[in-house]
Amino acid sequence: MPHVQASDFQKILLNWAQSQGRHDLPWQIDPSPYRVLVSEIMLQQTQVATVIPYFERWMKLFPTLKDLAIASEDEVMSLWQGLGYYSRARNLQKAARYIIDDCGGDFPSELEDLEAIPGVGRYTAGAIRSFAYDHYGPIVDGNVRRLFSRVFAIEGLANQSAYQKQLWFIAEHLSPAQNCRDFAQALLDMGATLCKAKSPACERCPLQQDCLAYQQQQVALFPSPKPKKVLPLRHETYLWVEQQQQLLLVKRPSPGIWAGLWCLPQLEATTVLEPKASDLSFQHTFSHYKLKASVRHQQSIPPSELDTRWLNKDELVNVGLATPIRKLIEKHWR
DNA sequence: AATTCGGGGTC
DNA sequence: GACCCAGAATT
Structure with a gap:
């Protein structure tokens, strides 16, 4: 169990995010399920600054789920060109057709139903719940993994299931039933702007006194560096x-x-x-x-x-x- | 549990 | 160069 009360943790993050969080990202404006889906798929393993121009172009050409569903594959792939992980683009169009054809056009809102969407895993399902519906939706991504592994001094490698299991347990425990959108955004903002992989800004962190890694002066040791291998x-x-x-x-x-x-x-x-x-x-x-x-x-x-x-x-x-x-x-x- | 999916930002 | 990034699907 976490050594910090969930309610205290939530208050600290929400309070910090109110003044220090990001509030002007394109997908934060009109966070409809479709816009959140597109942004979250684009943001998988991809930095925010890289995604922004792609997201703007995408929304201009495919403003709705239906526009995406009826587009040609070449249109879709040409808009994704340069963003990488191209199965994301093909899955995104599959997702549009799936929601229209198999869900009667009703965008899913339950975690289980969201995870059935092509290209949507546990993280993205939680993100859509939080950002689009403002409902309970725990998330664990690279930001959250780094933040939790430091605050709670959890050791492990990203691809180890026992490690992931602990992180998700904490995420489920700490995620609120109210202010879900703001809390999820606060988690990501903390990870992206304070609890960074390199040179984290602990001096500005509102969790400093609660952070086990900081108390042990071992912030740099979390998360565990993954063993590097020579690329074939x-x-x-x-x-x-x-x-x-x-x-x-x-x-x-x-x-x-x-x-x-x-x-x-x-x-x-x-x-x-x-x-x-x-x-x-x-x-x-x-x-x-x-x-x-x-x-x-x-x-x-x-x-x-x-x-x-x-x-x-x-x-x-x-x-x-x-x-x-x-x-x-x-x-x-x- | 380990691999396969990209490409750009950043130091 | 090395590391990192709002992960998912497949094997």
Whole structure:
């Protein structure tokens, strides 16, 4: 059990957030279930400053759940281009169609029903409950994990279930039945602006006297640093096939990296080519491997099961392109 | 329980 | 470079 009374914890956070919290984020204006859903999906593993322009563009093109449901996949993916974790975009459109087709257009409001939405897990379900409905909705994300692990001196790695279980137990215990929206926002704001991963601002923290890690002068030891591993290196070969001002692109299959995005055709991994002076190349680092790629000029490609399209330069803006591929094209086309 | 999904911000 | 970010789905 936490060593701080839930009511005291709530008062401290709500009081702090009133004067020090964030109140002008785009998704805090008219926090409808749809707007909260979109923002929360975009914010998964993605920083607030990165999301803001994507969120604004998205709401302009897809103002309602229905607009999203009837959009084309290319429209959706092109708006998500550059944001990463592209299954989020495909799941978000699935979510819109699911709510319209299977929920009769009524946006779910119970935690269990929210978690049944494609792309919505335990955190996002709690966030939608809190932010859209202002109902009880515990949340544990990276901010909350850091805050709780310090205040309550909980050791563990993010991917360990026993550790997660403790964090969720505390979240459920501390989350109020009133002021749910403000409390959830306060948790995130505390984690994002005070209880930061690096150089936390303990001197300004209203929980300083209650924080076990601070009392033990071990704030820097929480949460436990995850063991670093060397990213494996992969070599891939892509093909540059150009005819009459048009470039041949293929749609990346799902599952897999860049699924749903358009990309240069990729050579089979088993095929090995001798390097040529005319080859282009690029490097790219993903979260779990490092890519060294070469790009070979060719006249044609062998038949493929994948969707293929010839695009001229003007049409490139209308589709989702893998970011390093887009950069390569912009750099080398003409 | 461990992996697979991205890409940019930041130091 | 290394680390981090309003995690979820899959294996």
